[in-house]
Amino acid sequence: MKKIFLKSPTGGIFVALVFVCLLFSGLTSKFFTPMNLSVILNQVSVNAILAFGVTFVIISGGIDLSLGSLLAVCGVVVALLSQQGEFPLAFAFLLTLVVGVLMGAFNGFVVVLTKVPPFIVTLGTMTIGRGLALLLSNGRPISDLNESLNVLGNGTVGGIPIPILFLIGSFIICQIILTKTVFGRYVKAIGGNEMAAFVSGVRVNRIKIYVYMLSGFFAALAGILLTARINTGQPNAGLGFELDAIAAVIIGGTSTRGGKGTITGTLLGVLFIGVINNGLDLINVSAYWQQVIMGGIIILAVVLDLVYQKLKK
Amino acid sequence: MALSTSLLVIEDLSLSFSESQVLKSICLTLDKGQIQAIVGENGAGKSSLFKCIMGIISPSSGDISFLGNRIQNSSIREILTAGISMIHQELLLIPELTVAENIYLGREFSEGQFWGISDINGRVQQLFDQYGLDIPVDIPVKELSIANQQIVEIMRAVSQGAQVILMDEPTSSLTDVEVKFFGQLIRTLRDAHVGILFTSHKLEEIFEFADVISVLRDGEMVGTYDVHALNARTLVQKMVGRDMADFYPFTETIPGAVLLELENVGLSGVFEGINLQVRAGEVLGLAGLVGAGRTDIGQSMLGIKPHTEGKMTYLGKEFTPKHPAEAIALGMGYLGEDRKELGMIPEMSVGENMTLGLMQFFQKFQWILPNPEQAKTKELQTKFNIRVKSGQQKMEQLSGGNQQKVLFGRMLINNPACMVLDEPTRGIDVVSKFDMYQLIQEMKKDGKGIVLISSDMTELLQMSDRIVVISKGKQRGELLRKDATAERVLQLAL
Structure with missing residues (x-):
């Protein structure tokens, strides 16, 4: 048992997740019910999709702080395109995803061409994106959306809420990209030793741009989902979401120095944050205290992971 | 006392x-x-x-x-x-x-x-x-x-x-x-x-x-x-614990056609006016002090630092690589001077390190084909006698000599006609050095053209068919094996 636990790269966070689940199950009977578990999954779906995308960026040794703003821009774009059902919904989605990918590509090109640290570049696009979202929406929420959009955010298929299906779909796709494709392999290689990858003939710049495009794609998907759920295009949506997503990735065991990380770990990190938020709600901890506790837990999780990594050696 | x-x-x-x-x-x-x-x-x-x-x-x-x-x-x-x-x-x-x-x-x-x-x-x-x-x-x-x-x-x-x-x-x-x-x-x-x-x-x-x-x-x-x-x-x-007769193996070969030719090649501010030819079946040594520009010359042959002046010809065609991927695709091989910096991805497995940058041989569209990849890496592990527990073992856990052999194996997957070896034996143990020298001899007999950059004078003198001496970014002379001595090389290099 100990061996299996120590061998698994996500062992630490997995144990932590089981622990908090047991804790909340003990504290309140409302926690461990099918209904509540479905609520948790539904709540975390947007953060999960953002986190999957940014996992690639962090593994490649970069960072993307513009996620929340990209989400807002894409949320507004999809809302504008689906107002009063002017366009077919599929077209609106496609165009929104293209917008997300292009904004990701902008991040990627600037990082690659200027060699400015990604932290700074995406800090800039974070502000640019927020401005664009406000410009496009005139600073006001966009309502009167196509009704099918609402179904996407709040409907179910076979009893499963659609956002959860998106979460599962994104998880599978990202897992495959990271572990089964040459692109995924090279993302890890670049994060592990960029110079060695370059000298060996890996098209480092190209891969880096793709990585930011991927992150932009998932930010757009998350934006569509959020707009669908609240049935409004909110220019102020997604404030600080990038930090939740990055926290989940790091709690999930992805190294901030790049080179290693897993999508499963990120999923566990997302669930961990989601379970704690939900559990604290259920036992009536005030929202202010929740933030204090959350921050403490993030630090604790990373420290425990370090201890765990040492144990493994 | x-x-x-x-x-x-x-x-x-x-x-x-x-x-x-x-x-x-x-x-x-x-x-x-x-x-x-x-x-x-x-x-x-x-x-x-x-x-x-x-x-x-x-x-x-x-x-x-x-x-x-x-x-x-x-x-x-x-x-x-x-x-x-x-x-x-x-x-x-x-x-x-x-x-x-x-x-x-x-x-x-x-x-x-x-x-x-x-x-x-x-x-x-x-x-x-x-x-x-x-x-x-x-x-x-x-x-x-x-x-x-x-x-x-x-x-x-x-x-x-x-x-x-x-x-x-x-x-x-x-x-x-x-x-x-x-x-x-x-x-x-x-x-x-x-x-x-x-x-x-x-x-x-x-x-x-x-x-x-x-x-x-x-x-x-x-x-x-x-x-x-x-x-x-x-x-x-x-x-x-055993006798090693010829520490530096050397076989006389008759060099074949010119594989790589540099005419007046330079990289502004780093080196200039380099004229040399690498022929099939020979080892061309590049001698000089550290910082003389040997590494840069080697790297420009691979497009790692693309040359800015002069003309390079590879296999009879004009050759201006702007990225290592281009040079490798045309059949150049490179073993970098510092394997920690230029070679290995420490956290990745031995197998993944071997095929780095060469996934074109093991993919269908973007999909990795695990079986041919593992077969190839296994083959190279056996061929080079690389001591690993499994192909899954992380690169950082290997000894220096074994790491170097993994990187050598990577270079050969592409079957390059011409290869640049920069300090191939630095920091590896005696047995691995000996293995490396034998590999170089085999490659030479196989008709490959080899550029050897080394600060180990004995190694350079013993392994090279010809030696070109570089000093302060300029070519100072060329010595044939029979004329090359440490003194003459140093005279030119200083």
């Missing part, structure tokens, strides 16, 4: 980790004013021995005494204060601080003054004068060459009153000239009665510097010998 001259006495020292015994009943004596080389293959236990002496790891049994006092249960700090210092392979200086500040680092307040010791520059200058060192004391350490940085670190140990200095491969990143100077410095230290223990993979240096040589093999002390009692062959024999 022995008590008065012995600095460090190790008796019956053993060290084991869980199941494996790393050191077995080691006995060793270091006298005042003695330079002792500790030699052995990678994994023979040299670093573990040093770590035991420094108190970084505690031995399972045995005695270590310094000037008659047992020290094996002391902390690192106590051992440093007692007078034993270690110069690590990776230097531990703070680049932004000045030379003098680095030397006094952590001791600025040791004399109780509130503002720290006021005249550290003067004190360090005095120390440097005493040892005949010509290094400015008030410039940041980052402006010094690696060799001078190392000297600063040694002088830090000296200024702390070290009577024993351990040096782990002190010469591995020094040029020939710097090594000579290093030799002078440690002899001066010897004259000041300091005892020095050092490790090295370069046989010449071991014989040049050491008074006595201790040989370790598989954690056991084979013996301690007077330097005059051994020669290169007998030493290697003791290290490896």
Whole structure:
């Protein structure tokens, strides 16, 4: 048992997740019910999709702080395109995803061409994106959306809420990209030793741009989902979401120095944050205290992971 | 009598980790004013021995005494204060601080003054004068060459009153000239009665510097010998446990067609006017001091640093690679000078490291084909006798020699016609070096063109068919194997 636990790269966070689940199950009977578990999954779906995308960026040794703003821009774009059902919904989605990918590509090109640290570049696009979202929406929420959009955010298929299906779909796709494709392999290689990858003939710049495009794609998907759920295009949506997503990735065991990380770990990190938020709600901890506790837990999780990594050696 | 001259006495020292015994009943004596080389293959236990002496790891049994006092249960700090210092392979200086500040680092307040010791520059200058060192004391350490940085670190140990200095491969990143100077410095230290223990993979240096040589093999002390009692062959024999007749294998071949030709090639500000030809079935050595531009010339052949002047022709076609991927696709191979920096991805598996950048052979669309990939990496592991537990083992867990073979294997997946080997044997053990030389010979017989860049003069002279000497970014001459001697090469290189 100990061996299996120590061998698994996500062992630490997995144990932590089981622990908090047991804790909340003990504290309140409302926690461990099918209904509540479905609520948790539904709540975390947007953060999960953002986190999957940014996992690639962090593994490649970069960072993307513009996620929340990209989400807002894409949320507004999809809302504008689906107002009063002017366009077919599929077209609106496609165009929104293209917008997300292009904004990701902008991040990627600037990082690659200027060699400015990604932290700074995406800090800039974070502000640019927020401005664009406000410009496009005139600073006001966009309502009167196509009704099918609402179904996407709040409907179910076979009893499963659609956002959860998106979460599962994104998880599978990202897992495959990271572990089964040459692109995924090279993302890890670049994060592990960029110079060695370059000298060996890996098209480092190209891969880096793709990585930011991927992150932009998932930010757009998350934006569509959020707009669908609240049935409004909110220019102020997604404030600080990038930090939740990055926290989940790091709690999930992805190294901030790049080179290693897993999508499963990120999923566990997302669930961990989601379970704690939900559990604290259920036992009536005030929202202010929740933030204090959350921050403490993030630090604790990373420290425990370090201890765990040492144990493994 | 022995008590008065012995600095460090190790008796019956053993060290084991869980199941494996790393050191077995080691006995060793270091006298005042003695330079002792500790030699052995990678994994023979040299670093573990040093770590035991420094108190970084505690031995399972045995005695270590310094000037008659047992020290094996002391902390690192106590051992440093007692007078034993270690110069690590990776230097531990703070680049932004000045030379003098680095030397006094952590001791600025040791004399109780509130503002720290006021005249550290003067004190360090005095120390440097005493040892005949010509290094400015008030410039940041980052402006010094690696060799001078190392000297600063040694002088830090000296200024702390070290009577024993351990040096782990002190010469591995020094040029020939710097090594000579290093030799002078440690002899001066010897004259000041300091005892020095050092490790090295370069046989010449071991014989040049050491008074006595201790040989370790598989954690056991084979013996301690007077330097005059051994020669290169007998030493290697003791290290490896068997006889290795021709350490530098060389086969005469008749060079074939020109594979790669450089005409007046230059890279602005780095090197210029390079004219050379690499033919099939020959080793072309590039000689020169470190920093002369050899590495840059090699890298421009791969498009790592694309050339800006002149013309390159490869296999009869004009060749202007702008990215290593282009050069590799056309059939060039490259083994970088520093495998940690330019070669390996430490966290990735051995297999993944081998196929890095070459996934085009193991993919369908973007999809990785695991079976052909594993088959190929297995084949190369067997071919090069790479000792790994499995292809899944992480690269960082391998010894230097095995890592180098993995990278060599990577280069061959592409079946390159021409390859650039930059310091292929740096920092690897004797057996792996020997394997590497045989590989180079095989490649040569196979009709490959090989550019060999090396700072190991003997290696370069013994392995090359022709040698082109580079100095300060310019080509200074070309020597055929039969005319090439260390003196002639150095004359051109300086």
